[in-house]
Amino acid sequence: MSLDWLYDRKTRGLIFQIALLIGVAAFFVEIGLNTAANLRAQNIATGFGFLDRPAGFDISQTLIPYSSNSTYGRVFWVGLTNTLLVAAIGIALATILGFIIGLARLSSNWLVARLATVYVEIVRNIPLLLQLLAWYFTLLISLPSPQADVRLLGVGVSDRGVYLPAPVWQPGLGAVLVALLAGIAGAAGIGVWARRKRLATGEQVPAFWYGLAAVIAPPLLVFLALGAPLSFELPKLGRFNLEGGIVLLPELMALLLALTLYTAAFIAEIVRSGIEAVPRGQKEAAAALGLRPWQVQRLVVIPQALRVVIPPLTNQYLNLTKNSSLAVAIGYPDLVSVFAGTVLNQTNQAVEVILITMGVYLGISLLTALAMNWFNARMALVER
Amino acid sequence: MARARHETRIAWLKANLFSSWGNTALTLISLAIISIVVVRFLDWALFSAVFSGDDGAACNKPGAGACWPFIAHKFGLFMYGRYPDAERWRINLTYALALAGLVPLMLPHVPGKLWLSIYLVIVFPVVGFVLVTGGIFWLPHVATELWGGLFLTLVVASVGIAASFPIGILLALGRRSALPIVRWVSIGFIEFVRGVPLVTVLFMASVMLPLFLPPEVTFDKLLRALIGVALFSAAYLAEVIRGGLQAIPRGQYEAADALGLSYAQKMGLIVLPQALKLVIPGIVNSFIALFKDTSLVLIIGLFDLLGIVQQSISADPKWFSPQTAATGYVFAGFIFWIFCFSMSRYSAFLERRLASDRR
Numbered sequence: 001m002s003l004d005w006l007y008d009r010k011t012r013g014l015i016f017q018i019a020l021l022i023g024v025a026a027f028f029v030e031i032g033l034n035t036a037a038n039l040r041a042q043n044i045a046t047g048f049g050f051l052d053r054p055a056g057f058d059i060s061q062t063l064i065p066y067s068s069n070s071t072y073g074r075v076f077w078v079g080l081t082n083t084l085l086v087a088a089i090g091i092a093l094a095t096i097l098g099f100i101i102g103l104a105r106l107s108s109n110w111l112v113a114r115l116a117t118v119y120v121e122i123v124r125n126i127p128l129l130l131q132l133l134a135w136y137f138t139l140l141i142s143l144p145s146p147q148a149d150v151r152l153l154g155v156g157v158s159d160r161g162v163y164l165p166a167p168v169w170q171p172g173l174g175a176v177l178v179a180l181l182a183g184i185a186g187a188a189g190i191g192v193w194a195r196r197k198r199l200a201t202g203e204q205v206p207a208f209w210y211g212l213a214a215v216i217a218p219p220l221l222v223f224l225a226l227g228a229p230l231s232f233e234l235p236k237l238g239r240f241n242l243e244g245g246i247v248l249l250p251e252l253m254a255l256l257l258a259l260t261l262y263t264a265a266f267i268a269e270i271v272r273s274g275i276e277a278v279p280r281g282q283k284e285a286a287a288a289l290g291l292r293p294w295q296v297q298r299l300v301v302i303p304q305a306l307r308v309v310i311p312p313l314t315n316q317y318l319n320l321t322k323n324s325s326l327a328v329a330i331g332y333p334d335l336v337s338v339f340a341g342t343v344l345n346q347t348n349q350a351v352e353v354i355l356i357t358m359g360v361y362l363g364i365s366l367l368t369a370l371a372m373n374w375f376n377a378r379m380a381l382v383e384r
Numbered sequence: 385m386a387r388a389r390h391e392t393r394i395a396w397l398k399a400n401l402f403s404s405w406g407n408t409a410l411t412l413i414s415l416a417i418i419s420i421v422v423v424r425f426l427d428w429a430l431f432s433a434v435f436s437g438d439d440g441a442a443c444n445k446p447g448a449g450a451c452w453p454f455i456a457h458k459f460g461l462f463m464y465g466r467y468p469d470a471e472r473w474r475i476n477l478t479y480a481l482a483l484a485g486l487v488p489l490m491l492p493h494v495p496g497k498l499w500l501s502i503y504l505v506i507v508f509p510v511v512g513f514v515l516v517t518g519g520i521f522w523l524p525h526v527a528t529e530l531w532g533g534l535f536l537t538l539v540v541a542s543v544g545i546a547a548s549f550p551i552g553i554l555l556a557l558g559r560r561s562a563l564p565i566v567r568w569v570s571i572g573f574i575e576f577v578r579g580v581p582l583v584t585v586l587f588m589a590s591v592m593l594p595l596f597l598p599p600e601v602t603f604d605k606l607l608r609a610l611i612g613v614a615l616f617s618a619a620y621l622a623e624v625i626r627g628g629l630q631a632i633p634r635g636q637y638e639a640a641d642a643l644g645l646s647y648a649q650k651m652g653l654i655v656l657p658q659a660l661k662l663v664i665p666g667i668v669n670s671f672i673a674l675f676k677d678t679s680l681v682l683i684i685g686l687f688d689l690l691g692i693v694q695q696s697i698s699a700d701p702k703w704f705s706p707q708t709a710a711t712g713y714v715f716a717g718f719i720f721w722i723f724c725f726s727m728s729r730y731s732a733f734l735e736r737r738l739a740s741d742r743r
Contacts, residue, residue, distance in 0.1 A: 017565040024569060031596040038595045109407050110400035111414040125724035126717045127676040130690050134713040141706070322581035329683055336583055350591040358580045358588070365579035 035351060042348075050347045051076070057342060059333045061249055072343050079335035080360060086252065086334060087321040090259040094320060095313075097260060098267025105272045116268065123265040129326055131262055136254035136330045143250065156235035162248040163235030172226040180219040187211035251332035255324065263320045267313065274309035275301065314372050318365055325361075335360060429714070440705035451707045455715050458696050458703075462715070465532015465687055471524065475535050478512045482542075490730065492737065509546070528606040532687035534719060536606075540613055540678040540688065545621075545671050547614035552621030557651060559622065560629055570622070577619035582680050585616045590684040609681050617674050624666040628659035662738065668731035672724050679720075690716050 039046055051073035058068050063081040066074055104116035123131070143159040156163035187210075194207035278301050286300040287293075327334035328341055335357060344353040401411045432449030434442055443451035455462070464472050485504040488494040516539075519525035531539065558570030577585065589612030593603060603611075632655055640650035660667075682691030693716040697709045 013563045017563050020569060021565055034598055035592075035595045038599060041599065107410070108400070108403070109410050109414075111418075112410050115414050115417065121725060122721065125672075125676075125721045125728065127679040127690065127720055129679045129682070130713060130717055130720065133690075133694060134710075134717070137709050137713070325581040325583040326680070328583060336581070336587075340584060340587055344587075344591070350595065354584065354588050354592055358576075358584050361581055361584065362576065362579040365575075 039351075044348045046349070046352070048352055050343075050349055050352070053347075055343070055346075057346075059338055060331075061247070061252065061333055072347065075343055076335070076339050076356065079333060079338040082332070082338075083321070083324055083327075083334040083336075086255055086259070086324045086327070086332070087317075090256055090263065090320050090324065091317050093256065093260040094263035094267055094316070097264035098316075099271055101264055101268035102271025102275070105268060106275060120265045120268055123261055124269075128258060128262045128323055129329060132254060132258035132326055132330060135257045136251065139250045139254050139257075151235065159250060160247075161250055162253065164246040164248065165232035165234050166246045168231045168233050175226065176219045176223045179222040180215070183215040183218040186214040186218075190214055249332065251327070251330050254330060255327050255332050258326075259320050259323060262323075263316055266316050266319075270309055270312045270316065271305075274305040277308045278304045310375065311372065314368060318368055321364060322361060428710075434707075440701075440703040440708060443705035443707050448705075448707060450714070451703075451705055451711045454696075454703050454705075454708050454711055461696065462533045462689060462692055464535050465692060466530040467526060467532070467535065468524075468530070471518070471526055474515045474518070474523070474526075478515050481508055481511060481515075505546075528604050531606065532692045534689045536681075536686065537675070537678050537688040537690075540606075540610060540681060540686075541671065541675040543610050544613035544617050544674050544678070545667075547610070548616075548618035548621050551614070551618035552625055553656070555618060555622035556625035556629060559626055574619045574622050577616055578623070582613075582616055582677055583683060585612045586680060586684050588612065589615075605684070606686060609684060609686055613674070613678070613681075616677075617670065620673070621667065621670050624663050624670055625659065627666065628663035629655065631662055632659050665731040665735040665738070668727055668734065672727050672731075675723060675727070676720065689719060 036046075052071050054069055055072050055075045056068050059066060059075070059078055061082055062078050063085060064074075064077060066078050101116045101119060104112050105120070107113045107116070140159055143157060146158040146160055151157075155165070190210045191207055194205040194210075197203055197205055282300055282304065283296055286296040291299065324334055325336040328337040331337065340353055340357040344350055347353070402408045428449040430449075432447060433452055434445075434448050434450070435452050437443060437451075437453040438457070440451070440454070442453060460469070460472070464475055467475060482504075485500050485508055489497060489500045489504065494500075514520060515523070516531075517526065517528075555570045555574055558566045559574060561567050561570070586609060589608045590605065593608050593611065597603070636654055636658065637650065640654040645653070678688055679690040681688050682694060687695060693712045696703065697712045
């Protein structure tokens with residue numbers, strides 16, 4: 001019998017792949033069987049039934065209604081919303097700060113550029129967890145105790161958190177909201193109209209200002225016409241604590257500070273390299289066409305820099321979201337802290353809890369990757 | 385001559401700091417920030433700092449700055465963890481053996497890189513492992529529960545990167561393989577690991593790994609963390625190496641095929657040596673990231689440099705003072721910074737050298 005088939009590339013590839021498939025399957029079957037046996041031996045329940053059982057513990061920050069009678073499933077949603085809250089605010093702040101520092105690194109002012117460089121080199125070379133612990137500690141010792149009753153302009157400050165005035169929903173505010181939505185739709189319409197007009201006639205319309213007016217004016221007019229239907233609940237000193245209003249926990253503030261300052265250093269580097277990647281000739285050509293310096297930046301440099309900047313920027317956003325899981329170290333009730341921490345300890349259902357937690361982060365990453373691919377495809381089409 | 389130099393300096397100041405009103409304002413704001421930060425830090429770290437004392441009481445006076453005796457008394461703990469005093473020479477010897485291989489390898493024009501690599505990859509790990517764990521010859525065994533401090537940080541980071549290296553190469557090759565199943569398995573692993581936070585991987589390694597194994601197999605806590613860190617780092621390293629593989633011109637692959645080389649020969653002899661050389665800066669950057677990330681092992685109860693500093697701050701009443709924590713964080717931050725900053729400088733140096741090599 002001829003053994004030629006053994007030396008055929010396709011056959012070899014096929015055999016190798018089948019072997020790999022069997023190996024991977026055997027691996028999962030093996031750990032599956034072991035896990036089942038171990039769980040039985042330790043008398044740990046399996047399945048997702050625990051999600052419907054009452055949790056029996058309190059959570060310090062809940063964006064959705066929650067009490068200690070709520071279920072473990074509810075804990076999951078509380079943790080997830082808390083994670084998303086930190087990620088959303090952190091991303092916004094880190095982007096702003098990162099762009100400022102990135103531009104400062106390119107400043108013609110020698111001192112400003114050096115200062116920005118020093119910031120970047122210090123912050124990104126120290127572990128985030130260390131920065132987080134240090135900020136948390138700094139906040140706790142520098143904020144006053146609730147008994148000191150520090151309140152200013154309706155904002156109360158204590159080491160249990162910063163208490164902001166909470167807007168109280170009153171009849172009529174819905175109409176203001178409708179007016180706001182209508183204003184936003186109007187602004188979008190103005191944008192489309194201005195673009196069409198520019199393409200057709202070459203005439204520039206100050207669309208930004210028109211749009212801004214369209215967003216602000218209608219809700220403001222409705223608000224005033226209805227006699228300002230809005231009141232605030234102000235924080236006041238309770239028996240042990242400040243009470244009332246919207247509370248920003250010190251854990252939340254420390255987490256935001258650490259994530260923002262750390263990620264901003266990386267974003268600054270991305271912004272800097274993106275702007276440096278725009279060829280000098282582009283700026284010179286734009287200037288030669290008679291564009292003003294701000295037009296050169298807005299119409300020529302920034303659109304081209306963004307194409308380089310956006311993929312790594314998205315990566316940093318994902319990093320920030322994943323890094324928000326360090327919340328577990330200071331006890332901010334994020335997904336990992338309350339779900340993969342407290343729920344896991346109470347139910348012992350490590351497999352289900354960890355899989356759900358990982359699944360959430362994985363889902364966020366994959367959704368972002370899909371959005372990025374769509375965005376990149378769009379950006380590439382613009383290229384001529 | 386002196387006057388001319390003076391004038392150029394003034395011209396430089398004018399051009400770079402005071403070219404316009406806005407620029408002058410920025411300069412003044414920057415000067416204010418620098419002076420406030422520098423003055424306050426110097427005052428805290430030097431002028432108001434406490435330099436001697438045997439417990440926290442010495443630092444517990446109003447207006448006192450950094451509590452340096454805290455660091456001085458705990459220095460051994462921060463560097464070696466609870467590794468027995470009498471055995472610490474073994475760690476130092478291991479460091480010396482590592483440096484003996486690493487330093488000549490990192491310097492550009494030293495010959496014998498191949499032998500140095502073989503020493504570092506094969507000889508040193510065995511010798512180092514025997515030295516720090518002990519239990520054979522006359523060396524007493526030191527349990528990993530006693531390991532800690534900077535030593536543990538270095539162990540986790542370097543074992544993590546060393547173990548993730550072969551896995552990372554296989555994953556990178558797999559992701560670029562023509563065989564669909566191999567490609568999909570690689571992509572699945574890489575994207576899964578890159579999509580989740582290290583904290584959850586560490587949780588998985590510490591909580592789920594024991595469940596995955598037959599009951600008679602038990603793992604040391606450190607080993608579990610190392611497995612988690614190595615798998616995590618492998619996914620990131622795979623992407624770095626893939627970048628190198630993609631940068632190798634197609635002609636190299638085709639030439640290897642034309643010579644009739646097998647897949648292993650083509651990759652091992654032609655493609656990988658060139659690709660890996662290209663991505664050395666990227667590998668160093670991954671190592672920096674991993675080095676910073678090792679601090680996360682404190683969440684699963686291991687005492688790396690940050691973990692042991694944190695524990696000394698929060699759980700040692702003898703050293704309790706208002707400035708103990710700040711001093712501890714500044715010290716740990718400084719050590720991490722020295723390592724990461726010098727490695728990032730080295731990586732930048734390599735990048736420049738590679739760029740000039742290729743010109």
